[in-house]
Amino acid sequence: MPSPGHPGQRPPGHHLPRVALPQRGAHQGSGGLTRFVAGMEMGGIPIATVMPQLTGLPTVFVRKQAKEHGTGKSAEGGPVDGRRIVVIEDVVTTGGALLASCRQLRADGAKIDSVVCAIDREQGGRENLAVEALRLRAALTRRDLESSLPA
Template sequence: MEFVKEFATFLHQKGIIKFGDFTLASGKHSSYYVDLRLVPSYPIEFRKMVKYLENQIVEDIGLDNFDSIVSVPTGGLVIASALAIETVKPLIYVRSKPKDYGTSKSVEGKIHNNMKVVMIDDVATTGGSVVNAVKDLKEVNISVKDAYVIVNRMEGAADALLGLGVKMHSILNILQITETLFEQNLIDENVLEKVKKQINK
């Protein structure tokens, strides 16, 4: 848990997690915003995060039990690329919409029938982009049993993925982050309560 505390503190110190009033990509309002696209700007923490993710995957499912790492642009793809280099695993990715030129396919990279892949993303809210990617992969006979995210916002993604037979794992969830920050007096009780309320909605 030492990494979790250290990483949560780092996210707060560098303004990667902000508290206030935000509108998300989905149009929903949120009492906080997590922008993990900033993490690669801090190479030491970025590498620690990728190593921690790699260790989790090794512990949970082992590196020999899947063929490739898959992700969705853009946030998750940077993390997945670094992970692919660390684990020496092939990388594929799923476009949010097929390109309208060239081969016009949605899944990019070397694929074959009955492949087993592990999905990587940065932040999970309702799981929309990952759910769509899993469906696209199923259409080309690629099976996903596990998805890993860095931060789980605890707003339905795990259930949405479970409905497709995918187990979601996360390095941190928003409750762990806010409770860690509260314990260190970095945020007040009011902020913590707002986050809890949002999760329970």
């Protein structure tokens, strides 16, 4: 049985908004076409794993912190230097982990201006990301989820 307030309890026929997915050659940020999607460790990885099937774009996986052994990279799966990347996360609250990872990816040469998430909890993440010229595109917001619940 779903817990109270579970999204599965929304009224029949109620539809939640959809986010436009980046597609090869279709998502053009301020600096060019998207070449990769990058899934944030751990929550963004399942979403980013499906993205190539939906968009045709290759995926890299972003560590919260580069390992000191092995490849020592902050992103695994392909080179990011000089490539336009859309970063994928499951839930954004304040955006702290996203900001740290985007800073590291940019330091590695990636070009990032967009972040896509499943849920924006609307607790300052959008504003914090905007300070560093990162646009947040959310499939759902806390407000969307709350408004979908029966009265």
